[in-house]
Amino acid sequence: MAEIQLRNVNKRWGSFIGVDNFNLTIADKEFLVLLGPSGCGKTTTMRMIAGLEDVTDGEIVIDGKVVNNLDPKDRDVAMVFQSYALYPNMNVYENIRFPLKVRGVDPATHDERVRRASAMVELDDFLHRKPAELSGGQRQRVALARAIVREPNVFLMDEPLSNLDAKLRVSTRAQIKNLSHELAVTTIYVTHDQIEAMTLADRVVVMEKGVVQQVGSPTEIYDRPANLFVASFIGNPAMNLIDGDLCDGVFETRNTRITGLNTGHGKTTLGFRAEDASLARDGEGQISAPIYTLELLGDATMISVRIGTSLVAVKADKSFRAEIGDLVSIHVTPEICHLFSTETGQRIDD
Amino acid sequence: MASQAQKRPAALQVILIAILVIWMIAAAFPFFWTLWGSFKVEGDFFSLADWTNVLTGEMTTRETGDAFTTEGYSGAWVQEEFWKAAWNSTLVCLFVVTISLTLGTLGGYALARSTYRYAFWFLLIALIFRAMPPITLVSGYLPVFFQWNIWGHLPTAIIVLVAINQPFTLWMLHSFFKNIPQDLDESAMVDGCTRFQAFRHVIIPVMWPGIITTGLFSFLLAYNDFAVTAMILDKENQTMVPKIASFLGTTQTKGNVMFAVAAVVSTTAPLFLLIMVFQRQIVSGLTAGAVKG
Numbered sequence: 001m002a003e004i005q006l007r008n009v010n011k012r013w014g015s016f017i018g019v020d021n022f023n024l025t026i027a028d029k030e031f032l033v034l035l036g037p038s039g040c041g042k043t044t045t046m047r048m049i050a051g052l053e054d055v056t057d058g059e060i061v062i063d064g065k066v067v068n069n070l071d072p073k074d075r076d077v078a079m080v081f082q083s084y085a086l087y088p089n090m091n092v093y094e095n096i097r098f099p100l101k102v103r104g105v106d107p108a109t110h111d112e113r114v115r116r117a118s119a120m121v122e123l124d125d126f127l128h129r130k131p132a133e134l135s136g137g138q139r140q141r142v143a144l145a146r147a148i149v150r151e152p153n154v155f156l157m158d159e160p161l162s163n164l165d166a167k168l169r170v171s172t173r174a175q176i177k178n179l180s181h182e183l184a185v186t187t188i189y190v191t192h193d194q195i196e197a198m199t200l201a202d203r204v205v206v207m208e209k210g211v212v213q214q215v216g217s218p219t220e221i222y223d224r225p226a227n228l229f230v231a232s233f234i235g236n237p238a239m240n241l242i243d244g245d246l247c248d249g250v251f252e253t254r255n256t257r258i259t260g261l262n263t264g265h266g267k268t269t270l271g272f273r274a275e276d277a278s279l280a281r282d283g284e285g286q287i288s289a290p291i292y293t294l295e296l297l298g299d300a301t302m303i304s305v306r307i308g309t310s311l312v313a314v315k316a317d318k319s320f321r322a323e324i325g326d327l328v329s330i331h332v333t334p335e336i337c338h339l340f341s342t343e344t345g346q347r348i349d350d
Numbered sequence: 351m352a353s354q355a356q357k358r359p360a361a362l363q364v365i366l367i368a369i370l371v372i373w374m375i376a377a378a379f380p381f382f383w384t385l386w387g388s389f390k391v392e393g394d395f396f397s398l399a400d401w402t403n404v405l406t407g408e409m410t411t412r413e414t415g416d417a418f419t420t421e422g423y424s425g426a427w428v429q430e431e432f433w434k435a436a437w438n439s440t441l442v443c444l445f446v447v448t449i450s451l452t453l454g455t456l457g458g459y460a461l462a463r464s465t466y467r468y469a470f471w472f473l474l475i476a477l478i479f480r481a482m483p484p485i486t487l488v489s490g491y492l493p494v495f496f497q498w499n500i501w502g503h504l505p506t507a508i509i510v511l512v513a514i515n516q517p518f519t520l521w522m523l524h525s526f527f528k529n530i531p532q533d534l535d536e537s538a539m540v541d542g543c544t545r546f547q548a549f550r551h552v553i554i555p556v557m558w559p560g561i562i563t564t565g566l567f568s569f570l571l572a573y574n575d576f577a578v579t580a581m582i583l584d585k586e587n588q589t590m591v592p593k594i595a596s597f598l599g600t601t602q603t604k605g606n607v608m609f610a611v612a613a614v615v616s617t618t619a620p621l622f623l624l625i626m627v628f629q630r631q632i633v634s635g636l637t638a639g640a641v642k643g
Contacts, residue, residue: 085537
């Protein structure tokens with residue numbers, strides 16, 4: 001049982017703001033992902049929860065207890081580091097056993113617990129090896145086993161997959177998802193990879209420059225981004241964003257005219273996702289422009305046109321073929337549109 | 351042409367090996383010459399008549415009845431009590447290495463992990479002290495030592511040698527610690543260690559090669575030191591190097607120079623052993639690869 005509360009948590013180094021006024025309650029057994037570009041304060045937040053970084057202001061509460069002044073060892077958390085941080089002088093068995101040993105857990109139970117943890121991450125055959133003799137994926141699994149062996153209250157994972165190659169990342173991601181389901185322990189997971197966030201999280205916190213941009217389920221974040229930053233950060237490709245003018249429900253800019261929008265007025269940024277739009281017959285779509293690039297993705301063809309300074313992508317059927325420079329017409333219905341104030345970047349069509 | 355392509359590197363190989371062999375002989379020659387000469391009498395080793403006497407041992411045979419003699423060794427070790435100097439050197443080295451490594455590992459670790467600016471300035475000041483000639487420190491210490499009546503004793507020399515040595519050990523260990531990722535300490539701390547336990551159980555085992563290398567350098571500094579030990583120790587407490595110098599300083603008596611030669615060989619031999627025993631640790635990259643992902 002561990003509920004984590006962050007109350008007005010701040011981290012400053014001199015005048016530099018690392019994390020600005022972070023408020024969040026993480027429910028027991030929740031899988032929370034902190035997502036954002038590098039330097040957004042997500043790792044700092046996690047390190048503050050772990051106790052590796054002091055909190056400048058505010059309170060961190062784990063299980064109803066303020067832990068601000070507790071050492072990392074007294075917070076009952078386990079952490080997986082990006083670099084894995086395995087102890088090079090110990091073999092895999094001793095690495096996994098280390099937390100039990102230093103915490104004075106009854107030695108009679110060590111062997112059974114180490115073997116259970118290593119079995120969970122399929123490391124049984126490597127227990128006698130030194131970390132230097134393991135592959136990246138195996139090292140990563142040792143780090144996981146070392147975290148789960150103690151059955152802590154909270155798991156912290158700091159970009160655990162970023163040092164793995166693409167293929168291994170997918171399988172390890174699945175393994176982490178399965179593990180977290182099995183263990184049902186509150187988990188905080190830091191990543192800059194939005195696919196990891198979407199696939200793993202119960203809830204995602206999107207951060208930028210130390211400020212929380214949006215908190216929500218992966219679906220909410222994807223379907224209703226709260227501002228321009230989230231809209232442009234989440235999704236592959238990111239959401240198409242077009243600057244224009246909105247007047248009486250009509251959004252207009254070069255080559256573009258979308259009618260039937262029911263809120264907003266003035267300078268507006270309109271967004272829609274590539275897979276929501278579709279190609280229209282000549283002249284019938286809301287956007288008509290020459291093709292800028294055309295990319296064959298295998299399962300689809302991605303067509304981009306230029307509207308002002310932004311590139312607008314649309315997913316077309318995989319059999320669609322055209323030449324660069326050909327005129328296309330794109331259907332953008334009001335239902336798929338997201339409206340943001342150009343000035344503040346905030347969503348306006350709620 | 352295959353044969354020509356193979357021939358050229360072979361010639362190059364021969365030249366390279368020849369250069370290496372010549373260099374090795376040139377480098378090792380003085381040591382072997384001294385070792386050989388230490389078993390002769392002064393008349394042979396420093397012969398004015400014929401330098402080949404040292405090879406044939408003419409005077410040695412005439413004086414002792416044999417081409418080799420251990421007179422130099424027995425004279426130095428027994429008659430002049432060089433064993434006392436050797437014991438003093440052992441004590442000085444043992445304490446200097448122990449003290450400066452203890453302070454150096456703790457301080458170097460603290461400085462390597464410190465996030466404050468003063469750590470940088472501290473190290474810079476240490477570097478300046480390291481660059482100063484040791485003799486400048488000694489001249490400043492001497493009047494105080496006389497006044498406190500602690501001049502001439504081994505502990506005094508140990509303190510001064512530690513003071514001279516400490517900046518260097520701090521620097522060296524600091525950079526070794528810097529190479530160990532901070533993730534390791536932090537991981538250990540999350541796993542349940544206090545800061546000190548993390549240092550002892552996780553960092554120190556990874557640091558062994560660095561500690562041994564640094565320890566060896568501070569050992570050599572203490573072992574080879576002349577300036578400090580010659581100025582600070584009285585005749586009773588002399589270590590080996592000043593003792594050798596005192597053999598040379600009294601050339602009125604015949605044979606004392608040979609005591610010095612024998613003492614030089616006795617002083618050098620342990621160094622060879624030491625380097626051979628620890629060469630693996632000195633060169634080792636034990637942590638490389640294991641620490642990094």
